[in-house]
Amino acid sequence: SSMSRTYPTQEWSLHSFDIGRPLGKGKFGRVYMVRTKTTPKYILALKTLYKSELVANKVEKQTRREIEIQQNLRHPHILRLYGFFHDEKRIFLMLEFAGKGELYKQLSKVGSFSEKRSARYIDQMADALIYLHGKHVIHRDIKPENLLLGINGELKIGDFGWSVHAPGLRRMTLCGTLDYLPPEMVEGKEHNEKVDYWALGVLTYEFMIGAPPFEDRGSVNNTYRRIARVDLKFPSTISAEAKDLISKLLQYDPRQRLPLTDVLRHPWIVKYRPKGNNAREG
Numbered sequence: 001s002s003m004s005r006t007y008p009t010q011e012w013s014l015h016s017f018d019i020g021r022p023l024g025k026g027k028f029g030r031v032y033m034v035r036t037k038t039t040p041k042y043i044l045a046l047k048t049l050y051k052s053e054l055v056a057n058k059v060e061k062q063t064r065r066e067i068e069i070q071q072n073l074r075h076p077h078i079l080r081l082y083g084f085f086h087d088e089k090r091i092f093l094m095l096e097f098a099g100k101g102e103l104y105k106q107l108s109k110v111g112s113f114s115e116k117r118s119a120r121y122i123d124q125m126a127d128a129l130i131y132l133h134g135k136h137v138i139h140r141d142i143k144p145e146n147l148l149l150g151i152n153g154e155l156k157i158g159d160f161g162w163s164v165h166a167p168g169l170r171r172m173t174l175c176g177t178l179d180y181l182p183p184e185m186v187e188g189k190e191h192n193e194k195v196d197y198w199a200l201g202v203l204t205y206e207f208m209i210g211a212p213p214f215e216d217r218g219s220v221n222n223t224y225r226r227i228a229r230v231d232l233k234f235p236s237t238i239s240a241e242a243k244d245l246i247s248k249l250l251q252y253d254p255r256q257r258l259p260l261t262d263v264l265r266h267p268w269i270v271k272y273r274p275k276g277n278n279a280r281e282g
């Protein structure tokens with residue numbers, strides 16, 4: 001509805017910032033580290049989106065929704081969107097700066113994460129997803145490329161380009177990797193927040209093994225088939241507890257997938273949770 005249109009935060013413009021180093025390329029434009037000219041000075045990430053690119057890719061509506069959703073979220077493991085503004089050619093998103101950068105680059109650098117590091121990230125992801133689902137937002141695009149790391153190495157969900165208010169029926173043809181799609185989306189069925197449970201299982205697997213479970217680099221169709229069949233194999237190096245959690249998330253039937261609150265209580269997660277993070281233990 002027009003009332004829900006997102007309005008730019010009045011007071012900001014490019015002149016409000018000292019532009020720092022480029023942080024890399026986003027989907028529709030570059031991202032810069034910037035500092036506000038106000039005192040106190042804030043360090044932010046300024047993500048530029050070229051309007052022409054958004055139109056060419058038919059993602060204006062999706063982008064508006066992404067801004068609307070991310071602006072209303074406040075959670076330690078969700079990247080904050082402080083505001084936005086635009087000029088004739090570009091939209092500028094004023095985003096939280098993630099001090100340790102892109103998680104997928106660390107993953108590809110080291111190949112795979114230890115079980116301890118993986119469990120701590122999944123603990124944080126489950127916490128963020130419980131918060132998101134509590135607001136009836138489905139993320140729908142959980143994967144390493146969409147995750148950033150804060151200055152203390154904490155995980156931050158950095159992109160909401162595919163998120164919707166539940167339940168969703170995807171109209172857009174999917175682009176990018178299929179590896180994280182659950183069977184119900186592969187089969188074009190209606191889906192709900194349980195698609196994020198499935199993706200959390202795929203993410204856990206990829207953190208520890210270094211590749212997603214149903215990947216077939218040679219054939220998209222075979223990846224579809226392996227997803228629809230839940231053709232899941234584990235290398236012997238994976239602990240029984242990790243296999244147990246992943247198997248309980250990668251269930252064909254969305255209703256069978258382990259609820260996120262049970263993920264937080266799973267032995268594999270509790271075992272690696274930093275001491276003092278267990279309120280229940282007092």
Ligand SMILES: CC(C)NC(=O)[C@H]1CCC[C@H]1Nc1nc(Nc2ccc(C(=O)N(C)C3CCN(C)CC3)cc2)ncc1C(F)(F)F
Nearest residue numbers: 023024025026031045047095096097098101145146158159
């Ligand atoms: C989730 C989304 C899909 N991803 C993105 O948007 C990407 C697209 C480009 C950058 C990133 N976006 C962001 N990145 C940061 N922090 C950051 C990034 C990179 C480095 C880094 O390692 N270098 C500069 C290195 C330093 C060393 N040299 C050698 C290579 C680059 C250090 C800190 N904070 C907020 C954002 C955000 F999201 F707000 F824009």
